[in-house]
Amino acid sequence: MPSPPPAAFLDAVAAAFPADFLTRDPAELAEYGKDWTKVYAPAPCAVALPRETAEVARIVKLSAEHGVAIVPSGGRTGLAGGAVAAKGELVVSLARMRRMDPVDVLGATVRVQAGAITEAVHQHCAPSGLTWPVDFASKGSSTVGGNIATNAGGVKVIRYGLTRQWVLGLEVVLANGDVLELNGALEKNNTGVDLRQLFIGSEGTLGVVTAATLKLTRLPGKLDVFLFAVPDLAATIRLFREARRAPFTLMAYEFFTAACLARVQRHRKLRSPFAEPSSHYVLVEVENADQDALESWTARLFEGGIITDGVLAQHASQASELWALREGISESLSATGMPHKNDIALPVAALEGFSAELDGVFGRRYPGWEICVFGHIGDGNLHVNVMKPDDMDKAAFLAKAKEADHDMFALVKKHGGSISAEHGIGLLKRDYLSYSRTPEEIAVMRAIKGALDPKGLLNPGKVLPG
């Protein structure tokens, strides 16, 4: 059971906020205390639901005065426990702060509150011919604030980059309740350290994002979606090299293994577009390609043995079906089994050497187990999912997987990679941080945390090991 917040704090909240501002309803505590990580038991002391930035500032200030720790909370779609409140913290949820201002078409920007849902932003901007190109499978639940706090990546990074690139203005509440309004709607503003960048990707440990002015871009032109069957990982990398040299704009370059496809087919009842199975599949989306150029390009790929089969979506619904094979993977793995997830990145040039050595780790640590790998080759990001063998106990599985992670992360480090490409560190990867950050870096991270949150009340225990 979560411990209750200090009585004096509750009295102060009752005196200063509307009656529906704070909830201690057990169902809501259970709901708001967890994210999609699902390995931590939620135990917040209460959930605050502000409607305006001023309310966020007041509750943060009041919490600081009473020594109450805070977990900022968005759509809670994270996979690293960054939004989990497991130790009696106050959840400050942005769920009621979903307002979106009218789109500034000339400036190509839109101002939204942090609780705005990613997909709602897309729908809000589309009639103006514009989009916020942050796009990933959980866009129906994830929020702008959460995307910013985790510098979200996704399936279009190769074309558009990370969330960081699409945030012009940022409003942040600091640990002391001060409100920073950073950068307005400016593309260029070279007036000393860019404080926005500190908060983007800081997982709520340095401030609470309450609003943002988003940079928009034109909706993409004509899109073509391919699914290719390729013989092995080396071919997926050769195909990537060819795709980047080809005369079109690469929007997405996603790959997955036969094991992933099998799980998606089982869960989603989808058919493979190919008669013959293959060990690897690549989804390629391109913009504004000439049809003749596309055809001669794919003909060359066949001739070179880089692909063994391929299908080009003939209409939008077929394109969606191909995308469903890729975007359904994460959900299908969880629905049909128990995955131990890792989300790693390597320099593109190191992917092949790393993967060969990783097979050795898998062979030693997980002999005969099912491993589902998919990801965004174009930005070096691999999602590695080890599936629990049916006959193995859950606790034993997790213990074995955690141990094996050390071997994989050592390899990641050796090849100059990252132990968390896009999921973040949160609680889940905290104790592995040193595989990706040096002692000198961690010392600077701590110095900054100390400078911005001297009492350590913002999302304590996340990112930095205790």
Added chain:
Amino acid sequence: MPSPPPAAFLDAVAAAFPADFLTRDPAELAEYGKDWTKVYAPAPCAVALPRETAEVARIVKLSAEHGVAIVPSGGRTGLAGGAVAAKGELVVSLARMRRMDPVDVLGATVRVQAGAITEAVHQHCAPSGLTWPVDFASKGSSTVGGNIATNAGGVKVIRYGLTRQWVLGLEVVLANGDVLELNGALEKNNTGVDLRQLFIGSEGTLGVVTAATLKLTRLPGKLDVFLFAVPDLAATIRLFREARRAPFTLMAYEFFTAACLARVQRHRKLRSPFAEPSSHYVLVEVENADQDALESWTARLFEGGIITDGVLAQHASQASELWALREGISESLSATGMPHKNDIALPVAALEGFSAELDGVFGRRYPGWEICVFGHIGDGNLHVNVMKPDDMDKAAFLAKAKEADHDMFALVKKHGGSISAEHGIGLLKRDYLSYSRTPEEIAVMRAIKGALDPKGLLNPGKVLPG
């Protein structure tokens, strides 16, 4: 005369470094102590010229031990005094650190030392079909380290964004001599606060950039360059709106006034491509446009009265000539007179309202003076140059201009703009910082400076007011 460094410090340097590591030659002190700002008298105590990162780390550490302040120094093309050593500091120049590794074609990256010249990087990457798309008039002298320390902008920001977007890995020497090697060659690395971002744009106040892994992109496709004559500022903004909606990729959208063109023609002996003069000119560069689409687009612009004349470059050398009219402005203003420069930015949507009010300020403050405005409308960036009247004393001019800046910056603030779009703050804009940053922001900036450089020895007096 610069005061000499402490004798004990000189002894320690002599003992620990090669004989040619440090120079106190007066000509070199004068040269390395200044940048293109030219309003400060250079007075460094000495100039250190390391060849490797380890030497940078050792000299920074030694300086810290002896309390010697440091000015990190690149190509010294800055226009805000960020690289000026006017108070007896030690200049640590990266001029000998120009090494460039072979291009990683698959990963589309290149590792270079911080002293590598911007244009040399372009030349190094071009044979691989790749480029580092940071591009501006001073590319022949500016260095990668300086570009990063100032988050350089330039003429291609509308297409490629700022320098920040094109830095994957960053090697930085901290105030205590520790070396941070940040992010390697990774596109995605979500492992806590992204420390790279702290140093990018910090103007050498938080660390010394010694090397970087640059992100590259494909060389652009077929380019078309237009110069348009437009009747007024409103038309330049209407034209921008049309250009962004048009069926091509906008590479650059630059404007300048008749006064700028006249100065360039006078200095560079260039001809205007137009028979009739106009009050405003716009240079538009587009990529991969269909010729028929371009023609019907420009026809519509004529019909709509948005442009009154236009020329499309028929070959590469004509395109260079059109670009020379724009890129020669800054140099021509200085060669033919004495400009008081400002480099401001506004949200694009605020440009017109701001400019109308600015005319009022000019009328009051500079009655009848020549004012040369040019810039990058697409990212809201205006370069405002007030020319010294021939019959006015230099000191009186500067005093008047400094006073008038307060009026302009108050307007900038009112319209949500920036007092320094791309030049930075350095020494020159330090006392105006509060027009663009709130007291709460400046407090956080100070806290970060204190956390990273507690003795205040890295580029002291720059950016933050004393």
